[in-house]
Amino acid sequence: MGLTVCGMAGSPFYRKICIILDEKGLPYETETLNPFQAGDDFTAQNPVRRIPLLKDTDVSDDFILPDSSVIAQYLERKYPTPPMIPTNTADYGKALWFEEYADTEMATNIGLKVFRPSMFPQMSGKEPDFEAAKKTIRERLPQIHDYLEKQLEGKSWLVGDSFSIADVSVAVQYGNLAFTGYSPNPKRWPNLAGFMARVGSKESFAQSHI
Numbered sequence: 001m002g003l004t005v006c007g008m009a010g011s012p013f014y015r016k017i018c019i020i021l022d023e024k025g026l027p028y029e030t031e032t033l034n035p036f037q038a039g040d041d042f043t044a045q046n047p048v049r050r051i052p053l054l055k056d057t058d059v060s061d062d063f064i065l066p067d068s069s070v071i072a073q074y075l076e077r078k079y080p081t082p083p084m085i086p087t088n089t090a091d092y093g094k095a096l097w098f099e100e101y102a103d104t105e106m107a108t109n110i111g112l113k114v115f116r117p118s119m120f121p122q123m124s125g126k127e128p129d130f131e132a133a134k135k136t137i138r139e140r141l142p143q144i145h146d147y148l149e150k151q152l153e154g155k156s157w158l159v160g161d162s163f164s165i166a167d168v169s170v171a172v173q174y175g176n177l178a179f180t181g182y183s184p185n186p187k188r189w190p191n192l193a194g195f196m197a198r199v200g201s202k203e204s205f206a207q208s209h210i
Contacts (some may be wrong), residue, residue, distance in 0.1 A: 002055070002056060002057030002177050003026060003027070003028035003029070003055070003056055003058075003059045004028060004029045004030065004031050004054070004055040004057075005017050005018055005021070005028055005029075005030050005031070005052050005053075005055040006030075006031040006032075006033040006051065006052055006054070007030075007032075007033050007051035007053070008032060008033065008034055008035075008051060008054035008057065009178075009208070010119070010171050010176075011051050011052065012052070012107065012111065012172035012175060012176050013051065013052055013103070013107075013172075014051050014052040015172045015175065015209070016066075016068050016072070016165075016168050016169055016172050017052050017054065017068055017071050017072065017075075017174070018030070018204075018208050019168050019205055019208055020072055020075060020084050020165065020168060022073065022077065022203070022204035022208075023082065023084055023168075023202075023204050023208070024079050024081075024082060024084065024162070025078060025082075026075075027095045027166045028067075028135065031055075033051055033052075033053065035049050035050060035051050038100045039048060045066065046057065046064075046066035047065065047069075048066075049071050050066065050067070052066075052068055052071065052180075053065065054066075054068050054071045054074070054075075056166045058191075060188065061133035068103070069099060069100075069103065072084070072085070072099075072165055073085070080093055081090075083162075083164075084163075084164055084168070085164065085165050086160050086164055088154075088160070091160045093160075094158075094159045095164050095165055095166040096165075096167075098151075098158050098159065098166035098167075098169060098170060099165050099166060099169040100170050101169075102169035102170045102172075102173050103169060105144065105175040106144060107169065107173060108146065109136055109140045109141060109177055110141070110144075110173050110174075110177050111173070111176060112178055113132065113133065113136040113140070114133045114136050114137060114141070114177060114182070115176045115177065115179065115180055117130075117133050117183075118127035118130060118131045118133045118180040119179065119180060120185060133180065135153075137182060141177075144191075145184045145188075145189045145192055146171065147190075148189075148192055148195075149190075149191045149192050150190035152192060152194050153191055155191075156195075156198060157195075157198075158170065158195075162197075163202065167195075167199060171195075171199040172208075174196055174203075175208075175209045178209075
């Protein structure tokens with residue numbers, strides 16, 4: 001076994017892959033990779049300069065795969081048991097949709113417009129822009145919460161009856177939101193709160209959000 005996940009714990013996409021590997025019970029190593037400080041070799045590995053990267057020395061010593069969605073599909077193809085992507089065609093499509101929704105709409109609003117202005121300045125000794133973050137929390141996030149609240153009505157998981165990539169992808173975005181000190185109001189969004197409690201009880205998620 002020669003799997004290494006390269007990235008940083010602050011990245012929800014990095015944590016997504018670590019959770020999938022843990023759920024599959026696969027041994028792996030981690031390697032810190034800061035995309036903001038990496039050199040030209042990182043550009044050669046991934047021209048869009050995003051994390052995570054997956055190294056698999058079982059394939060070759062220089063096999064590197066970028067992009068969390070691609071990595072997740074690769075791992076599912078290579079290690080299908082236990083499944084993290086549904087095999088039923090309809091559920092497969094829905095799971096990929098929720099992953100895409102999390103990776104784009106949620107990541108843009110939570111990651112770029114709440115997490116980044118709240119957390120990034122503090123890492124460099126600067127004042128955080130909490131007002132910009134609060135504006136997104138007030139104006140944009142309720143639409144996301146409302147959508148997921150409806151999708152979780154009467155359900156434990158977003159797709160089918162088991163924890164899947166759909167749940168991981170959404171939950172890691174809310175994990176980043178929690179890092180800023182904000183979580184959706186459980187009285188207004190009880191289904192969402194219950195969902196995050198179920199995800200949070202999983203060791204794979206808890207250990208990646210310490």
